[in-house]
Amino acid sequence: MNRIAETFEKLRQKKEKALVGFVTAGDPNISESLTLIAAMCEAGLDILELGVPFSDPTADGPVIQRSSVRALAKGASLRRVLEMTRDIRKKFADIPIILFSYYNPIHAYGNKAFYKAAQENGADGVLVVDLPPEESDEMTEAWPGNALSLIRLIAPTTPVERMKHIAASASGFIYLVSKTGVTGSDGLDTGDIAFHTKNLRSVTSLPICVGFGISTAAEVAVVASVADGVVIGSAFERLIEENMDKPELASIVAENVRKYKAATKMT
Amino acid sequence: MNHFESKQYPDAKGHFGPYGGRYVSETLMPALLELESAYRDIGDDPGFQHELQELLYHYVGRPTPLFHAKRLSAHLGGASLYLKREDLAHTGAHKINNTLGQALLARWIGKKKVIAETGAGQHGVATATVAALFGMECRVFMGVEDIARQAPNVQRMKLLGAEVIPVSSGTGTLKDAMNEAMRYWVGAVRDTFYVIGSVAGPHPYPEMVRDFQKVIGEETRSQILEEQGKLPNMIVACVGGGSNSMGLFYAFVNDPVEILGVEAAGKGIHSGKHAATISAGSVGVLHGSKSYVLQDENGQIQEAHSISAGLDYPGVGPEHSFLKDSGRVRYVSIEDGQALEAFQMLTTLEGIIPALESSHAVAQAMIEAPRRSKNDIIVVNLSGRGDKDLGIVGQHLKF
Numbered sequence: 001m002n003r004i005a006e007t008f009e010k011l012r013q014k015k016e017k018a019l020v021g022f023v024t025a026g027d028p029n030i031s032e033s034l035t036l037i038a039a040m041c042e043a044g045l046d047i048l049e050l051g052v053p054f055s056d057p058t059a060d061g062p063v064i065q066r067s068s069v070r071a072l073a074k075g076a077s078l079r080r081v082l083e084m085t086r087d088i089r090k091k092f093a094d095i096p097i098i099l100f101s102y103y104n105p106i107h108a109y110g111n112k113a114f115y116k117a118a119q120e121n122g123a124d125g126v127l128v129v130d131l132p133p134e135e136s137d138e139m140t141e142a143w144p145g146n147a148l149s150l151i152r153l154i155a156p157t158t159p160v161e162r163m164k165h166i167a168a169s170a171s172g173f174i175y176l177v178s179k180t181g182v183t184g185s186d187g188l189d190t191g192d193i194a195f196h197t198k199n200l201r202s203v204t205s206l207p208i209c210v211g212f213g214i215s216t217a218a219e220v221a222v223v224a225s226v227a228d229g230v231v232i233g234s235a236f237e238r239l240i241e242e243n244m245d246k247p248e249l250a251s252i253v254a255e256n257v258r259k260y261k262a263a264t265k266m267t
Numbered sequence: 268m269n270h271f272e273s274k275q276y277p278d279a280k281g282h283f284g285p286y287g288g289r290y291v292s293e294t295l296m297p298a299l300l301e302l303e304s305a306y307r308d309i310g311d312d313p314g315f316q317h318e319l320q321e322l323l324y325h326y327v328g329r330p331t332p333l334f335h336a337k338r339l340s341a342h343l344g345g346a347s348l349y350l351k352r353e354d355l356a357h358t359g360a361h362k363i364n365n366t367l368g369q370a371l372l373a374r375w376i377g378k379k380k381v382i383a384e385t386g387a388g389q390h391g392v393a394t395a396t397v398a399a400l401f402g403m404e405c406r407v408f409m410g411v412e413d414i415a416r417q418a419p420n421v422q423r424m425k426l427l428g429a430e431v432i433p434v435s436s437g438t439g440t441l442k443d444a445m446n447e448a449m450r451y452w453v454g455a456v457r458d459t460f461y462v463i464g465s466v467a468g469p470h471p472y473p474e475m476v477r478d479f480q481k482v483i484g485e486e487t488r489s490q491i492l493e494e495q496g497k498l499p500n501m502i503v504a505c506v507g508g509g510s511n512s513m514g515l516f517y518a519f520v521n522d523p524v525e526i527l528g529v530e531a532a533g534k535g536i537h538s539g540k541h542a543a544t545i546s547a548g549s550v551g552v553l554h555g556s557k558s559y560v561l562q563d564e565n566g567q568i569q570e571a572h573s574i575s576a577g578l579d580y581p582g583v584g585p586e587h588s589f590l591k592d593s594g595r596v597r598y599v600s601i602e603d604g605q606a607l608e609a610f611q612m613l614t615t616l617e618g619i620i621p622a623l624e625s626s627h628a629v630a631q632a633m634i635e636a637p638r639r640s641k642n643d644i645i646v647v648n649l650s651g652r653g654d655k656d657l658g659i660v661g662q663h664l665k666f
């Protein structure tokens with residue numbers, strides 16, 4: 001069993017849902033980013049999504065856009081993110097690490113070289129935001145099998161027939177986008193989330209993680225009651241932005257990880 | 268010159284050879300699939316096509332003239348230059364051919380809100396215009412730098428009832444405006460139609476915009492055949508995203524006609540401050556399609572530069588990348604200063620003030636004409652008029 005499946009299995013036994021944390025790798029700079037990611041893992045994060053910063057993040061709201069600008073200004077790149085992955089893996093043997101990227105940095109790196117480096121450095125999965133199944137042949141033709149999971153996105157606009165088709169080529173877990181919008185936009189409709197989660201369950205047995213715009217522990221608890229995992233992204237990035245000049249940045253973020261994690265426990 | 272089978276492209280998934288496609292987030296995919304199927308439907312719908320033709324005739328003022336620029340030709344001493352007068356189309360540029368088609372399609376699908384990105388403001392004006400014509404709500408995303416340098420078009424859009432949304436990220440130019448339009452669309456996709464202004468973006472936009480613009484080349488071809496009894500030796504157009512050029516080129520790709528696409532070399536290709544995407548870029552993915560882009564070795568998109576807001580873009584439509592690789596079209600580039608010279612030359616010799624975008628094509632024709640015989644014909648696409656550029660040209664020429 002790989003780390004992703006093991007994690008969901010362990011959580012199931014403990015009657016907990018997964019807390020999935022997204023951070024833009026290299027924000028506010030590479031060394032502080034590593035420090036705060038370590039603090040998040042120690043504070044109980046279940047799955048780490050490491051965002052590869054991109055110059056033109058068209059699926060992201062202002063918070064993650066600004067985090068990408070900061071990370072790029074500090075020299076972050078896919079190459080550096082892969083090195084960061086290796087550093088994190090050395091310290092944390094069990095946490096699943098998902099590389100979250102737009103396609104162009106991967107394309108520029110070279111697809112095959114990228115899978116190889118991702119695996120060797122200890123990543124468990126890859127999610128490419130702007131690569132729908134229609135375009136993923138060039139990505140999957142050299143795919144290294146089960147060693148690396150291909151995480152797929154399902155949107156609220158995805159019809160059920162299409163969900164089925166997408167789920168068929170997914171592995172690891174499925175990322176259900178909570179709302180029709182970019183990351184960080186507000187106004188969570190929990191009824192909608194329950195509806196889409198139910199539809200998605202009817203076509204897949206993979207774990208379902210829900211993300212985009214979830215920012216409070218109360219929202220985490222509601223989403224966790226229907227999904228297998230809850231993704232927090234912009235809320236972490238907002239904390240980083242607001243506290244990046246403080247020496248206690250890592251502990252502030254870790255504190256919030258504990259708060260969110262507590263809300264994923266179903267007992 | 269070899270016979271070129273371009274007309275079979277794109278394939279069913281929107282690929283022009285290795286280029287094109289739909290590199291977008293899943294949220295947008297269902298809308299793109301819906302758009303594609305609606306686009307196939309209107310192709311066979313006589314009512315739709317009839318309404319489009321009527322509007323192109325009575326509202327846009329098509330066919331636009333093909334004008335023999337005799338004084339400029341005589342001055343250059345060589346081939347005869349003809350200008351395809353898209354500057355005389357309603358709103359002052361070729362952009363209206365496309366926005367009319369897309370607005371009709373939006374109405375067909377049942378969407379009453381439209382959004383657009385704009386650089387020079389011509390596409391924004393053309394979208395705001397058709398939105399007024401059809402009673403639609405219109406939002407236009409425009410970079411802050413472009414708002415400053417194309418001020419008259421901003422006023423026109425506002426008068427037409429559109430909301431102009433300033434975009435300050437990046438360099439505040441066309442790429443940033445398109446990023447923001449795509450983000451907005453992700454949130455509003457259920458009731459909003461995105462009117463993309465060039466042959467760029469995800470499938471089916473590159474194909475659809477080309478088809479709405481190909482009237483330029485079809486008219487040019489029959490006009491020159493009627494007037495001169497032969498095809499031109501060369502056709503020339505500027506390439507930003509690539510819509511006026513694809514519009515002119517498409518009718519000629521299987522003809523023995525030399526085709527030239529002119530990119531913006533800004534302050535010079537070697538200065539790093541340019542927008543010569545095909546001439547100096549590499550293959551990547553930007554704004555939903557695979558094509559040549561300006562990027563660094565890590566796949567981060569680089570900033571473009573051009574005096575002309577409509578060419579100031581680090582990407583290009585996928586069909587151009589395909590035409591470049593096949594060798595069917597030759598892509599060259601013209602610097603800011605050369606474009607300004609051509610702008611003045613055409614203005615003083617022919618009494619036509621061209622857009623700075625179109626001035627790049629004129630500048631290239633001015634290089635080509637003297638090298639050719641008096642019997643040769645060169646057609647230049649005059650994609651737009653230059654009223655919008657008087658401010659920036661005034662700054663450079665100090666008047």
Ligand SMILES: Cc1ncc(COP(=O)(O)O)c(C=O)c1O
Nearest residue numbers: 389507508509510511577650651
């Ligand atoms: C007059 C004019 N010509 C050319 C362009 C460049 O666009 P395209 O390459 O799509 O024709 C623009 C874009 O704003 C324009 O306004």
